[in-house]
Amino acid sequence: xxxxxxxxxxxxxxxxxxxxxxxxxxRRVIDAVLGMDLTVHPGEVVALVGASGAGKSxxxxxxxxxxxPNARCSGVVRHLGRELDVSARRELAGHEVVLLPQGVSxxxxxxxxxxxxxxxxxxxxxxxxxxxxxxxxxxxxxDETVDRRYPHQLxxxxxxxxxxxxxxxxxxxxxxxxEPTPGxxxxxxxxxxxxxxxxxxxxxxVVLITHELRGAIAVADRVVVAHRGRTVDEAPxxxxxxxxxxxxxxxxxxxxxxxxxxxxTVPSVPxxxxxxx
Amino acid sequence: xxxxxxxxxxxxxxxxxxxVVGSFWLMSASPVDPVQAYVGADAASIGxxxxxxIAERWGLNDPPLERFAAWAGNVFTGxxxxxxxxxxxxxxxxxxxxxxxxxxxxxxxxxxxxxGFAMGLLAGMRAGxxxxxxxxxxxxxxxxxxxxxxxxxxxxxxxxxxGWTPVGGAVPTGxxxxxxxxxxxxxxxxxxxxxxxxxxxxxxxLHTRQAVVEVMASDYVAFARSQGEQPFGLVLHRVLRNAAxxxxxxxxxxxxxxxGGSLLAEQVFTYPGLGEATTQAALRQDVxxxxxxxxxxxxxxLTGNAFGRVVHHAVDPRASVLx
Numbered sequence: 368x369x370x371x372x373x374x375x376x377x378x379x380x381x382x383x384x385x386x387x388x389x390x391x392x393x394r395r396v397i398d399a400v401l402g403m404d405l406t407v408h409p410g411e412v413v414a415l416v417g418a419s420g421a422g423k424s425x426x427x428x429x430x431x432x433x434x435x436p437n438a439r440c441s442g443v444v445r446h447l448g449r450e451l452d453v454s455a456r457r458e459l460a461g462h463e464v465v466l467l468p469q470g471v472s473x474x475x476x477x478x479x480x481x482x483x484x485x486x487x488x489x490x491x492x493x494x495x496x497x498x499x500x501x502x503x504x505x506x507x508x509x510d511e512t513v514d515r516r517y518p519h520q521l522x523x524x525x526x527x528x529x530x531x532x533x534x535x536x537x538x539x540x541x542x543x544x545x546e547p548t549p550g551x552x553x554x555x556x557x558x559x560x561x562x563x564x565x566x567x568x569x570x571x572x573v574v575l576i577t578h579e580l581r582g583a584i585a586v587a588d589r590v591v592v593a594h595r596g597r598t599v600d601e602a603p604x605x606x607x608x609x610x611x612x613x614x615x616x617x618x619x620x621x622x623x624x625x626x627x628x629x630x631x632t633v634p635s636v637p638x639x640x641x642x643x644x
Numbered sequence: 645x646x647x648x649x650x651x652x653x654x655x656x657x658x659x660x661x662x663x664v665v666g667s668f669w670l671m672s673a674s675p676v677d678p679v680q681a682y683v684g685a686d687a688a689s690i691g692x693x694x695x696x697x698i699a700e701r702w703g704l705n706d707p708p709l710e711r712f713a714a715w716a717g718n719v720f721t722g723x724x725x726x727x728x729x730x731x732x733x734x735x736x737x738x739x740x741x742x743x744x745x746x747x748x749x750x751x752x753x754x755x756x757x758x759x760g761f762a763m764g765l766l767a768g769m770r771a772g773x774x775x776x777x778x779x780x781x782x783x784x785x786x787x788x789x790x791x792x793x794x795x796x797x798x799x800x801x802x803x804x805x806x807g808w809t810p811v812g813g814a815v816p817t818g819x820x821x822x823x824x825x826x827x828x829x830x831x832x833x834x835x836x837x838x839x840x841x842x843x844x845x846x847x848x849x850l851h852t853r854q855a856v857v858e859v860m861a862s863d864y865v866a867f868a869r870s871q872g873e874q875p876f877g878l879v880l881h882r883v884l885r886n887a888a889x890x891x892x893x894x895x896x897x898x899x900x901x902x903x904g905g906s907l908l909a910e911q912v913f914t915y916p917g918l919g920e921a922t923t924q925a926a927l928r929q930d931v932x933x934x935x936x937x938x939x940x941x942x943x944x945x946l947t948g949n950a951f952g953r954v955v956h957h958a959v960d961p962r963a964s965v966l967x
Contacts, residue, residue, distance in 0.1 A: 428866075431869075431870045433866055433869055433870060436772075437772070457872070458872075460869070460870050460871065460872045461870060461871035461872030461873075462872065464870075465870060465871070466866065466867060466870030468863055468866075468867055470863065472862070472863040472864065473863045473864055473866075473867040474864055474867075475864045475868070475881075475882050475885075475886065476864070476886070476960065476961075476962060477885040477886050477959065477960050477961065477962075478881070478882075478885070486868075486871075486873075486881055487871050490871045490872045490873060490877075491871070491872075517961045517962070519961070519962050530867075533867070533871065534871075536871070537871075537872075543870075
């Protein structure tokens with residue numbers, strides 16, 4: 368992995384807080400992210416690992432400008448060297464930067480699959496939205512009958528392919544996969560993670576946001592550990608071995624050792640025909 | 645499929661029967677003497693012999709079960725009987741009154757649905773802001789206000805203080821219903837319809853608001869936004885249909901409440917509709933008319949619910965029409 372190239376994503380000292388109004392007009396500020404740093408190069412999968420509430424999803428939302436109106440966000444976000452303010456982040460969303468969810472809940476239950484993929488094609492400024500949508504579905508092995516189906520009529524694998532078609536519509540240079548694996552069958556997890564690896568091998572930068580260290584190690588190049596609103600450590604995947612002797616940060620080592628069996632070995636990832644690309 | 649249709653039909657029939665039997669039982673248990681209620685102020689000039697003749701003609705001396713059996717038998721031949729207080733066949737009274745009420749209830753139903761949904765959408769999209777707070781408070785206020793009180797308030801402001809609208813009736817005083825112009829009719833419809841719409845807006849607004857808040861927090865809205873969807877497109881393509889389900893179901897299910905509301909509103913505005921006829925029939929023991937109204941109301945409510953299911957399915961493909 369060439370680290371000399373310009374990073375596709377650079378996040379420096381990201382802070383996010385929420386303003387809440389309690390009974391009456393009493394104002395309360397909740398600091399959710401207290402300083403996060405993350406760098407992703409093209410062709411690289413970087414896992415952002417941490418427990419629930421560590422603020423890792425907020426990083427993804429901040430980069431895509433998906434934070435709710437009561438959120439305050441500061442820090443630097445750069446895409447290919449260019450610093451992005453909030454409106455620039457919004458412009459890149461759906462084109463250069465995409466969110467890749469996995470569950471069927473990411474699809475609108477009341478709109479047909481064809482309608483949703485075509486809408487995504489229009490948002491990505493495809494010259495012929497209908498053809499672009501059909502093409503994206505065909506490349507994932509989904510025929511015309513899928514267009515008229517509704518999300519609740521799809522199998523889990525089909526839903527993931529439809530989501531992949533929607534997310535990939537804008538030929539993104541950065542993919543943010545937020546918690547792609549919880550609740551999935553082990554083979555589906557492997558499949559989903561392999562899909563992310565393929566995206567990176569095709570040249571995109573991938574941020575894998577997850578609380579499952581095991582899956583992250585299976586697919587990522589580097590692991591960034593988040594804890595209580597901060598990124599506390601960064602380690603190459605190779606360091607997660609044995610009893611964690613090469614891990615320097617105590618929290619990271621604790622995470623590693625919490626997995627069943629200190630001598631836990633990383634399963635090699637079979638790369639089947641990919642569903643997500 | 646056929647089995648479920650039949651089951652549904654059976655349920656409708658049994659419900660209508662239950663409503664009719666219940667109404668009849670309540671009426672026969674009522675302490676009001678129908679003959680006394682019928683003669684009213686003329687009581688002094690009517691002898692007991694004449695009373696006995698009226699009672700005999702109405703069949704009041706027969707046992708209740710026999711009277712109900714006779715009525716039910718006639719219903720199967722399409723004869724709903726004779727209204728005792730209007731002296732006309734129940735079918736004719738129902739048709740007259742329903743026509744007047746239909747205009748009132750349809751206006752109120754459409755207005756409350758459209759405005760309730762639009763305001764709920766606005767409140768939900770702006771959740772937490774002062775717009776949302778103002779709309780929600782307003783809805784809570786209306787939801788807790790009795791219909792007759794809102795009617796009286798409007799009557800006081802617009803008819804008495806401002807003099808913009810008539811104080812009552814469906815047509816100007818001294819005009820036969822057939823002679824009134826459309827403009828005059830609409831003028832008389834304004835306040836009762838406004839009262840019912842105002843009351844009807846509240847539940848639709850609050851349910852829609854909640855649905856919109858949930859939709860906006862959903863994964864598919866986050867995904868749509870990450871594709872670059874702007875607020876207007878978001879509402880049009882993702883929020884409208886998803887948030888419409890509760891409003892649609894509620895609006896079709898509220899037809900029954902609308903009947904109840906029109907009962908009170910028509911009383912306040914002396915509007916000669918179905919509601920007013922119901923009050924009269926109940927107060928004066930007009931059993932055939934009341935049973936007719938109960939039956940027709942039950943059928944309309946059940947039909948409304950059935951339509952609600954169909955529209956719900958059209959809005960949300962996951963919803964089942966039957967079952």
